Amino acid sequence: xxxxxxxxxxxxxxxxxQLNKDQLLARLQARTAxxxxxxxxxxxxxxxxxxxxxxxxxxxxxxxxxxxxVLSQGGSYIHRIPASEIQVxxxxxxxxxxxxxxxxxxxxxxxxxxxxxxxxRDPDLSYIxxxxxxxxxxxxxxxxxxxxxxxxxxxxxxVLVPILENNNPQRIKACRATIAPDGDxxxxxxxxxxxxxxxTVARREIPKVVGGLDPKAAELGSALxxxxxxxxxxxxxxxxxxxxxxxxxxxxCVNIALVNELKLLxxxxxxxxxxxxxxxxxxxxxxxxxYPGPGLGGHCIPVDPFYLSWKAKHFDFHTRFIELAGEIxxxxxxHVLRSVVDALNERQKSLKGAKILVLGIAYKKDIDDxxxxxxxxxxxxxxxxxxxxxxxxxxxxxxxxGRKYDLGMHSVPLDxxxxxxxxxxxxxxxxxxxxxxxxxxxxxxxxxxxxRGITAKNVVRC
Ligand SMILES: NC(=O)c1ccc[n+]([C@@H]2O[C@H](COP(=O)([O-])OP(=O)(O)OC[C@H]3O[C@@H](n4cnc5c(N)ncnc54)[C@H](O)[C@@H]3O)[C@@H](O)[C@H]2O)c1
Numbered sequence: 001x002x003x004x005x006x007x008x009x010x011x012x013x014x015x016x017x018q019l020n021k022d023q024l025l026a027r028l029q030a031r032t033a034x035x036x037x038x039x040x041x042x043x044x045x046x047x048x049x050x051x052x053x054x055x056x057x058x059x060x061x062x063x064x065x066x067x068x069x070v071l072s073q074g075g076s077y078i079h080r081i082p083a084s085e086i087q088v089x090x091x092x093x094x095x096x097x098x099x100x101x102x103x104x105x106x107x108x109x110x111x112x113x114x115x116x117x118x119x120x121r122d123p124d125l126s127y128i129x130x131x132x133x134x135x136x137x138x139x140x141x142x143x144x145x146x147x148x149x150x151x152x153x154x155x156x157x158x159v160l161v162p163i164l165e166n167n168n169p170q171r172i173k174a175c176r177a178t179i180a181p182d183g184d185x186x187x188x189x190x191x192x193x194x195x196x197x198x199x200t201v202a203r204r205e206i207p208k209v210v211g212g213l214d215p216k217a218a219e220l221g222s223a224l225x226x227x228x229x230x231x232x233x234x235x236x237x238x239x240x241x242x243x244x245x246x247x248x249x250x251x252x253c254v255n256i257a258l259v260n261e262l263k264l265l266x267x268x269x270x271x272x273x274x275x276x277x278x279x280x281x282x283x284x285x286x287x288x289x290x291y292p293g294p295g296l297g298g299h300c301i302p303v304d305p306f307y308l309s310w311k312a313k314h315f316d317f318h319t320r321f322i323e324l325a326g327e328i329x330x331x332x333x334x335h336v337l338r339s340v341v342d343a344l345n346e347r348q349k350s351l352k353g354a355k356i357l358v359l360g361i362a363y364k365k366d367i368d369d370x371x372x373x374x375x376x377x378x379x380x381x382x383x384x385x386x387x388x389x390x391x392x393x394x395x396x397x398x399x400x401x402g403r404k405y406d407l408g409m410h411s412v413p414l415d416x417x418x419x420x421x422x423x424x425x426x427x428x429x430x431x432x433x434x435x436x437x438x439x440x441x442x443x444x445x446x447x448x449x450x451x452r453g454i455t456a457k458n459v460v461r462c
Contacts, residue, residue, distance in 0.1 A: 024142055186213070366429055
């Protein structure tokens with residue numbers, strides 16, 4: 001077994017940055033460079049496991065002591081990562097810690113911390129800032145620091161690098177192509193492209209985009225990711241890599257808004273939008289299907305576009321597509337509410353006092369992530385109108401308090417569905433038996449076309 005962390009003691013030697021780069025490159029190519037991953041969440045933990053699988057020495061860092069404890073005991077807190085995978089990784093040398101002084105022992109530092117929006121829907125970079133401040137005291141010449149958190153173009157250069165440079169005790173500098181070609185440490189940005197719940201593409205098949213602050217950082221970053229990904233795509237700057245990620249997510253956000261709007265029109269016209277999308281998808285070029293739903297969810301699509309619109313304002317630029325898509329997508333839970341009210345009304349019932357069962361609280365099917373889930377908004381809206389709401393989700397036995405909600409609800413069993421005035425499908429988990437749900441329920445309102453192929457009078461698709 002390879003030694004998990006080879007400690008290399010090196011001092012700041014501003015004049016031999018080139019040598020450091022070659023040494024590091026040789027280590028990366030030999031897979032002996034030690035990698036430290038900060039932030040062991042949905043992105044950081046799978047990335048750590050991927051390095052570990054490929055025999056790259058890796059150590060995880062997190063401020064959440066509970067997560068560190070779970071991993072140290074060979075457990076997992078992410079549904080799709082079984083504990084056995086953590087145990088195998090630990091046998092191969094993977095360890096997690098909350099002790100940031102251990103950063104001095106790794107050669108590469110990858111940052112995978114959250115980048116949410118604050119209460120004004122502006123970027124909240126506090127996690128990146130705190131992480132940079134935690135790295136700086138342990139920074140040394142030859143370190144390669146890579147930011148993976150999704151953020152606006154300019155973050156790496158304008159936020160991360162200044163904190164690292166101004167707070168490290170040795171006052172070492174980052175290598176920049178023009179200003180400091182002989183700098184001491186290397187910096188790059190490389191976006192994460194994971195698609196939670198998607199098992200059709202192997203992780204290493206997803207090309208990895210890398211933008212270095214200078215060509216040396218780009219070369220080092222490419223060598224690092226080349227050990228775990230089949231293809232690395234170099235772009236000229238960290239800003240280009242930051243923008244690449246945002247383009248990908250804005251593309252999704254805008255196209256989802258487009259089909260959501262067309263769905264509303266189709267409903268009025270009596271046309272089945274799902275049938276239309278299926279037919280359009282047969283075109284072998286120039287069309288990619290996107291699907292309507294109850295609203296956007298997840299950490300990325302509802303959040304990331306606003307990182308760019310915020311930054312665009314500094315350039316006196318108004319990102320109209322992003323704003324319009326945001327407007328349409330955030331209105332979808334209200335459309336769902338309206339559809340439930342109408343369906344009950346049709347049956348001479350009112351929402352006030354009605355027992356409603358929401359199926360699925362995760363933001364999309366078959367995953368254990370409820371961040372920004374439209375279910376949360378829909379439950380809140382239904383409750384505000386006086387409905388008595390329950391939920392079922394095999395991935396969430398209990399939902400307590402989050403940043404924007406405070407539900408305190410337990411998942412209820414799927415028996416006795418007839419007691420509910422309405423069963424509302426918000427997340428189309430594969431485990432649900434939809435024909436049985438339709439059979440056993442008084443009324444089913446389906447926001448995902450999960451009941452496709454079922455013809456029944458008690459089904460309303462919205
Ligand atoms: N989840 C996804 O599918 C996905 C996909 C692509 C990109 N991203 C981006 O990746 C980044 C991370 O997302 P995530 O889903 O893994 O988030 P997450 O909340 O699941 O995990 C973040 C981890 O960082 C830790 N953390 C917070 N502050 C820290 C600090 N100062 N030092 C060390 N650890 C700290 C948290 O405890 C947590 O374990 C975000 O920028 C996100 O936009 C996420």
